[in-house]
Every structure is written in structure tokens, then in C-alpha cells.
């Protein structure tokens with residue numbers, strides 16, 4: 075018979091090994107790293123643990139299984155950062171998967187000594203002229219809608235996920251990411267109520283929103299601006315005059331720069347190519363000047379090559395929005411003439427918590443006496459609209475102008491549900507500021523945007539949290 079002492083000892087050992095072994099605060103997830111052109115491919119595996127130290131080993135190899143005898147096993151280089159936020163110590167790790175081949179599956183394992191902590195697979199970007207990806211924003215609230223959308227996205231097996239900003243509510247804090255973002259998108263299993271194991275395999279490209287920078291005063295929010303801790307995005311953005319800022323004690327600010335390791339503030343703007351899509355992700359916060367010459371020059375350079383690709387721009391705050399929420403914030407309209415000139419096909423935004431798709435449009439902003447585009451103190455930008463009424467996305471599929479999509483129904487409380495599918499309620503005045511540019515507005519359902527490209531054809535589908543199709547168009551070139 076097992077003695078009482080033995081049992082007590084066993085329980086003590088079990089509890090001590092839990093106490094003394096390293097625990098994940100965030101389980102390993104894939105980020106794109108600094109891979110933007112179609113010449114070099116890498117991925118970065120990121121995870122966070124509690125304060126207990128431990129030596130991690132991350133192995134990876136080509137193929138679907140780590141036991142695939144055909145391929146060589148590599149050890150990833152691991153870097154780690156100590157975070158001391160709100161009096162809690164934790165460790166943020168990064169394993170670097172460099173010199174990867176395009177169009178291949180890879181498998182990885184994460185171990186501490188001989189203990190298997192996590193395993194996963196991912197696929198590298200493609201050179202083929204086709205992609206499939208999900209887009210949504212305004213998500214991290216731990217709501218049932220957020221998990222249901224994550225579950226539907228997972229069913230579609232995206233190559234990547236593009237988030238249009240406001241990853242977590244309400245202030246972009248480290249603790250908010252840990253409770254309202256990673257549990258839903260890096261869940262242990264797929265479930266409508268809990269989310270899905272997406273981030274273990276699928277790179278998420280994040281766009282900076284207003285809630286992501288809300289915690290920029292580190293005195294008030296010591297774990298604020300966590301966006302730049304957790305993301306590992308391409309570092310090919312321009313050096314613009316107005317960037318996100320952090321404020322705090324000298325030590326806090328120094329630590330923040332050290333712990334974000336060159337990602338802050340440069341990755342507020344970045345671009346990447348995947349197959350035949352070229353995505354430019356921009357910061358659209360109120361400190362940004364869309365007419366910044368370095369920004370405009372960079373966007374122009376980005377879209378000056380590779381004519382056969384789909385040109386997509388993502389930013390958080392929509393310029394063309396027919397909802398009542400955030401109506402006056404229109405500064406990104408100032409970019410429209412440049413994006414039209416460069417042949418941008420699609421602009422993807424969030425911020426307004428619903429789904430809106432515009433008629434393809436061209437916009438000429440009003441100028442002041444000195445010939446510069448004018449932005450009013452209210453935030454509005456007046457101008458002239460040219461709408462392509464012929465485009466229907468079914469039989470007429472070659473748009474004249476840009477299609478603007480707001481896809482901010484990813485999980486945060488929906489806005490203006492009463493105007494859903496009711497065009498008579500979308501009107502704003504005067505005509506120099508609003509014309510009926512919105513084709514579809516669905517504001518009573520959580521949803522995400524699904525984009526597929528096959529050569530010269532792009533299909534955009536809006537899918538709700540139950541998997542039903544809400545809207546669909548085909549665009550051809």
C-alpha cells in the first residue's frame with residue numbers, strides 16, 4: 075500500500091515542478107519577420123514565459139513532420155528579452171527561422187531541455203500568382219463574436235491574416251493581448267466559442283490602430299504599446315516625421331526602446347509581397363500626416379514595379395465611411411489621388427465596427443488658396459467624387475477607381491446596427507463630403523473579409539461568424 079508520506083511527497087514534487095518549471099504566458103506563434111520582397115523568406119516564432127528561467131531549443135525542418143527523414147534538422151537561433159511590467163517579470167523569446175525556401179511546408183518543435191513544450195507547422199510564402207487570406211480588425215475583446223470569427227477564418231485555411239487595427243481593447247496593453255488576443259487566435263483547439271489554433275501556423279500581419287497606441291503614456295500604462303513587443307513585421311517602412319510616441323520615466327522609455335529591439339516605431343508602416351499581392355500597411359493615427367513627403371515617396375516606390383500584382387493598401391481609419399461612427403475622421407482621403415495614380419485596387423480598413431464596401435471611386439480633395447489639399451478642423455476632407463456605377467462585381471468586373479472596404483466587425487461591439495442594409499440611412503451632407511459611395515453596409519453581424527487571387531482575378535467575400543456569405547464581388551484586370 076502506498077504510504078501517506080509517499081503520496082504527500084508525490085504531491086509536493088508535482089506542485090514544486092509546476093512552480094519551478096517555466097510556464098507559457100503566450101504559446102509560440104508565427105510572425106512574418108523582416109521578409110517583404112519575394113527574394114528572401116524567413117519566419118519568427120515568438121512566445122512569452124513567466125519569470126522562471128529555462129533553456130529553450132527550437133528545431134525546424136522542411137516537410138510536414140519534424141520526423142521527416144528526407145530533410146535536415148536545423149536549430150533556430152533564439153533571442154530573449156526580459157520584460158518588467160507592472161512589477162511582473164516575464165520573458166519574451168524569439169526563434170529565427172532564416173533562409174527558408176518559398177512554397178514549402180516546415181515543421182518545428184519547441185523544447186526545454188528534453189521536454190516538448192510546443193510543436194507546429196507553417197508554410198512559406200508563395201511565388202505562384204495566387205493567394206488566399208483573411209482580413210478583419212477591431213477584434214480583441216474576448217467576445218463570443220471574436221472567437222466565432224476566428225473559428226470561421228480557421229476553416230478557410232488562409233495563407234496569412236491581415237488585421238486592420240485595434241488588435242486589443244481598450245488600451246493595447248500586454249495583459250490585454252494575453253487575455254483577449256492570443257487565447258483566441260492561438261487557441262489549443264478550434265471551437266466556435268473559444269477560437270482557433272491559427273497563429274501557430276499562420277502569420278498575422280497587424281496594422282496599427284488607435285487603441286493600439288492608447289497606452290503610450292507608460293506612467294499611466296506601464297504595459298502599454300504591447301503591439302511592438304509582440305509583432306515581428308517587415309522593417310522596410312519609410313522614415314516619416316510623425317511616428318507613434320511613448321512617454322514615461324526615463325527608465326521606462328529606455329526599457330521600451332530596448333525591449334522592442336528596433337521594431338518601434340519603424341514597423342508602424344511596412345509592406346510585403348505574397349504571391350501576386352503586394353500589401354502596404356500604414357499607420358493612420360491622428361499624429362500621421364498622409365502627405366508626408368517621405369511617406370508618399372515610399373508608397374510611390376513600393377508600387378512602381380511588378381505590374382501584374384494586386385495592389386492593396388491597409389490602414390485603420392477609413393476615409394470613405396457611411397456609418398455615423400467616426401464619420402468626421404477623414405484624413406486618409408488625402409492619400410486617394412496618389413493611390414489612384416499608382417493603380418491601387420483595394421483599400422482595407424477597420425475602426426468602424428461593421429462591414430462596408432464602396433463603389434469603385436476616384437476622389438479629388440479640395441485645395442486651399444496655396445494649392446494644398448485641405449483638411450478641416452473637424453477632420454473632414456471635402457472634394458469631388460467620381461463613382462464607377464457600371465461595376466457590379468459580377469458581369470462588370472473591371473473597376474474604374476479604388477474599392478474601399480471597412481472590415482471592422484472582428485469582435486468588438488458592432489456600430490450602428492440599425493442602419494444595416496438600409497441605404498436610406500447612410501446619407502451624410504453636404505455633397506462635397508458625401509455622395510452615395512457605399513454599395514454594401516452590414517452592421518448587425520460579426521464578419522471578416524476573405525480574399526482570393528488567381529492571376530488576373532480577385533474575389534472578395536464577406537463571411538459572417540456562422541460561415542454565411544454576406545457579400546461577394548469579383549474583380550478582374
Ligand SMILES: [Fe+2]
Nearest residue numbers: 240283284425
Ligand atoms: Fe479604432
